[in-house]
Amino acid sequence: MSSSREKGSFSKTSIEKETYLPDIADEKVVDIENVHEESSDSENELDADVAELPKVVREIVPLEDDPSTPVMTFRYFLLSFIFIIPGAFISTMNSYRTTSAAYSIFFVQIASHWVGKWLARVLPHKKVKIGRFSFNLNPGPWSIKETAMVTITASSGATGNQGTSALSLAEIYYGEKVNAAVALFYMWAIVFVGYSYAAIARNFLLYDPQFVWPQALMQTTLFQTQKRSDADSKLGSKQMKVFFAVLIGVTVWEFFPEFIFPMTSSLAFLCWVAPRNKTANFIGSGLGGMGFLNLTLDWSNITSSIMLSPYWIQVIQFLAFVVGAWILIPAAKWGNLSNFKYGLMSNSLFMSNGTSYPTSQLLTADFRLNETAYAELGKVHIGAQRAWNMFFDYASYISGIIWVVVFGYDTLGNSFKKLIASFKDRKSNKGALSINLQYTDRLNKLQSKYNEVPLYWYVVLFLASFITLLVIFATGQLFMPWWCLLVGLGFGSIIVTPLAWLYALSNFQLAIGTFNELLYGYMVQNSSVRHPAGAVTYGAIAGDAWYRAQYILQDQKIAHYMHLPPKAVFFSQIFGELIGVPINYAALRWVLSSKRDYLDGTKVDPLHQWTGQSIVSYQTNAVQYVILGPKRLFSNYPMLPYAFLMGAGAPCVFFALHKLFPNSKLKFRLWNTTVFFSTLSIFFGNVSTGYLSQFIGGTITMFWAFRYRHNLWKRYNYLLAAACDTGYNLAILLIFIFFSAAKTVSMPNWWGNNAVSIERCFALE
Known part of the structure; x- marks a missing residue:
């Protein structure tokens, strides 16, 4: 079988060239030259800067751009509010359900385009002045770039927030309601930490054309479909x-x-x-x-x-x-x-006779283990499935890092070399790195017309978030010692790049919460602050350093495909969260007031939907990791530590088989x-x-x-x-x-x- 790689048509060949496809389980499908029937151009007939792009990107992504197209319009701001508010509410509400479908960003993408075109017809062409600032209510025809900007903003703000987990756990199981202002600033800060951490991985995974980010490519397909429809296609x-x-x-x-x-x-x-x-x-x-x-x-x-x-x-x-x-x-x-x-x-904890474990009796007034009560009640048991859930959770975390090291070493190494080169060949762009200029493909050339986001923007965002969190924890407003914040941010910085690498290739997002909570349990065993909700609080901080970095990187890849100004995109993502977080908190309050009987087990939901399984799971982790401590857990379940060995060894085995x-x-x-x-x-x-x-x-x-x-x-x-x-x-x-x-x-x-x-x-x- 002949393929472009065998012909040596691409200037680079690597595993990533093959792993972006929706189906690569068979080599015939990997040969994308044959499956896309509409394109008949040979590699030799393409311009060199176009040939560097993967074929699927060339078929979908527009390779021309008009930088004069307005993107930050009054219509953009109006539609951002309209689509973020219901999305933030639904996404938070869904987090308490057993199963649900996420608030569809495709809905935003389709609906905002139609509403935007309607606004372009009905709004007056009027210039509005507010002090020194002025804007036009209707600057002209609605553009696909405005649709992309609204979609990216909604992708940022119309989501759930990990901060609600700790707030829910404390209120449902321990009767502690956090001050609304503290809750809001905590929720904002953990998101913006993740956004600032995107700076760590973006120079490795954003500009390199071989990282196609499947969902970004998919949304670009829809944008192009809408654009064709506008042209009466x-x-x-x-x-x-x-x-x-x-x-x-x-x-x-x-x-x-x-x-x-x-x-x-x-x-x-x-x-x-x-x-x-x-x-x-x-x-x-x-x-x-x-x-x-x-x-x-x-x-x-x-x-x-x-x-x-x-x-x-x-x-x-x-x-x-x-x-x-x-x-x-x-x-x-x-x-x-x-x-x-x-x-x-079950995710619950049990006595030896199978009855529910009275965890409230294990706590002293300062949230320490009541040794006398524990001796009387006996060992805490977990269901068998819960035990192997934990085992494989630990294994997946280590596997994610090792897999990237063994399979992605060459690719990330090349990106690192380009990053070093960008420092040596720095452009006078207000401190922004010119890493994209180290790539010579058509997309990076088109994007070079726009000013890149300065690195200090990410630094300022991180410092503001860090100081906010530090003040919250240092003053005892939430459930975690302040110094654990430093550890969580350190671990978050380590995993951003390897896990984003996996997501950029496969659209698979690794859940990392349990490992973080285990680490937290080790850290606070001798601490004076040992609130059970501290584990999920720590997990939200360390976890959002990855989750939110992934969101912002994916949306910036969409912007890369759609030729949007990077600075405008960065602003839109911050703007989206400024709207979304208060709605997240409002949804939290509604769920706890209307569904609490289901969530705390007082009543049983006949659909098995309002079970709050994630909150139950967090409570189980809190008891195991914070109250009892990891040492007791591993003593009761001695097989769990072997998960780390399996997580480290399994990728090496498959890498060896791949090489052989x-x-x-x-x-x-x-x-x-x-x-x-x-x-x-x-x-x-x-x-x-x-x-x-x-x-x-x-x-x-x-x-x-x-x-x-x-x-x-x-x-x-x-x-x-x-x-x-x-x-x-x-x-x-x-x-x-x-x-x-x-x-x-x-x-x-x-x-x-x-x-x-x-x-x-x-x-x-």
Whole structure:
């Protein structure tokens, strides 16, 4: 088989050239020269600066630019407010649900474009003066760059906030409500720390064309579709019709699994065959069992990940699910994998007889361990699945770092050399590095027309955030010693680049919270400040150093593709969070006031949605890491430390296999152990529906359609993903408005909404 790499057409060859594709499990699909049928130009016919770009980028990203196009307009600011407020509320609300689909940034992308064009028609062409400043209400036709700016701003502000976890934990379990001003500044500061940390990785991963950032490329595809539609393109018009048809259809349908017909959210076929058989019910149930052959028709259990994540990522994740749910769970329940048979799929803590552990009795007034009570109550037990969740969580964290070291050493090394060169060849651009000028591809040449963000902007943002957090912790306003802040920021700076490397290639985001909380437990064992909520507070700081850095880098890659001024983009991301954080806090207050009975266990949600599993998990971690301490945890579960050895060794094994068998059909470089371990660490067994449906859907979209119907896939895959996510979120919003906002209205029980079990698994214990 002939490929561009074999012809030596690219000036560089590396693993990253192959890993950006939605499906690279087969070499025929890796050969992107053959799958994109619309392009027939040979590499030799392309300009040198264009040939340096990956083929998929050349086909999607515009390679011309008009720097005179306005982007920071009155219309931009107005639409940013309109789309951030509901997104920030929904995203925070969803964090307390067991499953949900994220507030669709595609909805913002589509809707803001249409509203923007409407504003361009109806707003007066009037100049407004406010003091020394002036602006035009309607500077001209709505541009795709304005759409991109609104989308990037919403991507920043219309999200959840990790700070709500610590605030929720303290209030639900310990009755402590944090002052609203402290909460807001804490939430702002942890976000802006992450934004400032983007400066660490951007020179490695942003300008280099081989890092395509799959989601950024996907959103660019939608922008280009919208642009074609504006030009009266027949194809663009048809795509928009398909988008809105699917959006309306999904919106109407989601009323059924979410309210009218909840049985469709978990189709447990084995329960239908044997509704009174305990074993069959446990094996088939997706809401409390293994979920074997269980399907779902609820988009919240599927999500657009089946249309976004590369197929090789979805294969690894499904294999991890099979291992966790269909192998380890029955081995623990009916075999000898675990001696503790209670709470198999629970995040809670238990007594030796299986009853809930009275953790409140373990605390003294100063939040230390009550040794006398602990001796009387006995050892704290965790369910078997919770134990291996922790094991694989530790392994995934170490694996993420080692995998990048062994597989990404050459690539990051080359980027580092370019970074050094940029210091030597510094441009007089108000202190900004000219790293993008070290690359000679067309996109970096186009972006060189704009002033880069000065490095001191990131430094100032970091110092402001750091001082805010330091004051909060030094004055005892939150639950953590001030010096732990320094450690958290130090660890955050280490992981930004390796984890962003993984995300830039695969669209996979590694969850890192439990490892951070374990480290915090070691740090505070002899500290005078040992509030249980301190662990999740520390995790939010160290975690957001990575999570928010990833967000800002991804959006800056979109800006790179869409030729937006870097300084305007940087401002838009800060602006988005200034709007979003107060809405996050308002949503937190609404959830705790209206859903608290479900979250604290007083009542059981029949849909198993308002369970606050993440808060329960944080509480379990708080008891284990802060109250009892890691030493007791590892003493009770001596296998846990071996997770670090597995996390370090597994990437090395696959790297060795890749070197020994570089042309093997098994593609050892794709079997990313970080993805496998991380999936095993986040799986919750009491909601095992959706995984099989996801894999089936992903096989259709990212394997079959991508390979055999590629032109159709390229036109509609991302549009359908956007439409489905948007329809789901609109349905959830309407259900909230119609049935919860003023007075709670419950759906009457019927055959499809059984009061005992909506799955009709009547023997499930």
